[in-house]
Amino acid sequence: MTRNQFKVTRRDALLTAAGAAAGVALGAPMASPALAAAPMLGALRPQVYRFTLGEFEVTTISDGAVQLDGPHPIFGNNRPAEEVQNYAAAHALPTTRHEISFAPTVVNTGSELILFDTGNGAARREAGAGHLRELLSAAGYQPGQFDVVVITHGHPDHIGGLIEDGEPAFANARYVVGETEHQAWKTGEGIPEGRRENQQMYNQVVVPLEEKMTFLQPEGEVVSGIRAVDAFGHSPGQLAFHVESGGERVLLWADVANHYILAVHKPEWHLSFDHDKEAAVTTRQRIFDMVATDKIPAIGYHMPFPAVGYLDTYDGGYRWVPASYQLHL
Ligand SMILES: [Zn+2]
Numbered sequence: 001m002t003r004n005q006f007k008v009t010r011r012d013a014l015l016t017a018a019g020a021a022a023g024v025a026l027g028a029p030m031a032s033p034a035l036a037a038a039p040m041l042g043a044l045r046p047q048v049y050r051f052t053l054g055e056f057e058v059t060t061i062s063d064g065a066v067q068l069d070g071p072h073p074i075f076g077n078n079r080p081a082e083e084v085q086n087y088a089a090a091h092a093l094p095t096t097r098h099e100i101s102f103a104p105t106v107v108n109t110g111s112e113l114i115l116f117d118t119g120n121g122a123a124r125r126e127a128g129a130g131h132l133r134e135l136l137s138a139a140g141y142q143p144g145q146f147d148v149v150v151i152t153h154g155h156p157d158h159i160g161g162l163i164e165d166g167e168p169a170f171a172n173a174r175y176v177v178g179e180t181e182h183q184a185w186k187t188g189e190g191i192p193e194g195r196r197e198n199q200q201m202y203n204q205v206v207v208p209l210e211e212k213m214t215f216l217q218p219e220g221e222v223v224s225g226i227r228a229v230d231a232f233g234h235s236p237g238q239l240a241f242h243v244e245s246g247g248e249r250v251l252l253w254a255d256v257a258n259h260y261i262l263a264v265h266k267p268e269w270h271l272s273f274d275h276d277k278e279a280a281v282t283t284r285q286r287i288f289d290m291v292a293t294d295k296i297p298a299i300g301y302h303m304p305f306p307a308v309g310y311l312d313t314y315d316g317g318y319r320w321v322p323a324s325y326q327l328h329l
Pocket residue numbers: 155157158255301302
């Protein structure tokens with residue numbers, strides 16, 4: 001702010017005097033000529049967020065969000081509708097519509113640029129998602145700069161951005177995918193009927209990139225400092241990732257939890273999207289316990305943007321505590 005903005009002009013002074021003389025109450029709007037009307041711009045959400053982690057830089061980018069009916073029976077699939085609706089209402093959430101947002105994450109190790117998940121791609125652009133590609137430049141990156149693209153699991157909102165206009169969207173990247181996950185989607189073994197379209201998509205979008213792919217087991221490394229963590233359940237072989245540099249760490253938990261209240265407070269509630277619902281519950285409890293006990297930050301693909309936070313124990317489950325300045329000190 002410059003000093004000029006505080007300068008009182010002779011005209012302002014006269015107007016003030018006139019207002020006072022007319023008995024205008026303090027704080028009432030002053031009569032002043034209207035400026036040109038500013039256009040209405042519509043809702044605007046935060047889209048890019050970056051923090052440093054030791055020697056690394058970690059950036060979350062919003063791929064957008066879609067609105068769906070629910071939350072029940074998507075969330076609390078094994079609970080009565082009324083219980084889920086009451087719980088939502090008690091936590092300031094609408095009971096008949098909800099939103100799912102998407103946060104692909106970039107890790108720059110200083111020597112390699114790594115993208116975790118690719119968003120929805122063109123297929124959901126009309127619906128409000130698929131914006132990773134256009135927002136990369138706002139984050140300071142170009143698609144051709146990526147050395148590695150990691151796919152946490154094979155669902156459409158994670159693989160949809162791999163191909164753009166029929167070409168690989170990250171032309172110079174190699175790919176890292178979980179071995180169990182890849183085999184399940186490639187062969188269709190154990191994939192339920194309701195996921196057939198998803199399986200076809202995986203075979204169209206991911207399998208053609210096999211030549212440039214490395215397959216990981218839990219505990220396997222993407223690069224030095226980035227290690228896979230077993231997160232099976234939501235999908236046949238989902239992987240979470242520990243990212244560690246200079247003694248600091250963060251856990252990218254992918255889709256271990258798909259809602260910051262309904263899945264985090266109630267890890268035992270089933271999610272209709274979960275492949276093996278009981279395994280997903282066990283995984284949620286194990287990962288949440290680790291994040292809460294170790295007091296480490298987590299990045300959740302479907303947590304509210306910027307999708308970085310911590311966990312406290314709460315109400316028999318856990319509570320998502322959005323990161324504020326902890327990672328900037
Ligand atoms: Zn997802």
